Amino acid sequence: MEHSGMSPEEIQRYFAEVHAFYERLPVERFPVLASIAPDMTSADGDERFQFGLHAMIAGLEALTAAERAQAALENKER
Numbered sequence: 001m002e003h004s005g006m007s008p009e010e011i012q013r014y015f016a017e018v019h020a021f022y023e024r025l026p027v028e029r030f031p032v033l034a035s036i037a038p039d040m041t042s043a044d045g046d047e048r049f050q051f052g053l054h055a056m057i058a059g060l061e062a063l064t065a066a067e068r069a070q071a072a073l074e075n076k077e078r
Contacts, residue, residue: 015041 006014022037039051
C-alpha cells in the first residue's frame with residue numbers, strides 16, 4: 001500500500017520514530033499520551049483511524065457533557 005509516496009520500510013521507520021517519541025514522554029507529566037502511545041502508533045492504518053475516530057467522538061461527548069453540566073449549574077444559580 002502506498003502511503004503519501006512512502007515505501008513500506010519508510011512507513012515502518014516513521015511509526016517506530018513516532019512510537020519512540022511517545023515512549024520518551026515523562027509518564028508523570030503526560031500519563032494519557034503515554035498510555036495510548038501503542039494505539040496511536042500501531043502500523044495498521046485502519047486500527048489507527050478507528051482509534052482516532054473513537055478518541056474524537058469520546059472527546060466531543062465529554063465536551064458536550066461538560067457543557068450541559070455547566071449550563072445546569074448556571075441555571076441552578078439563577
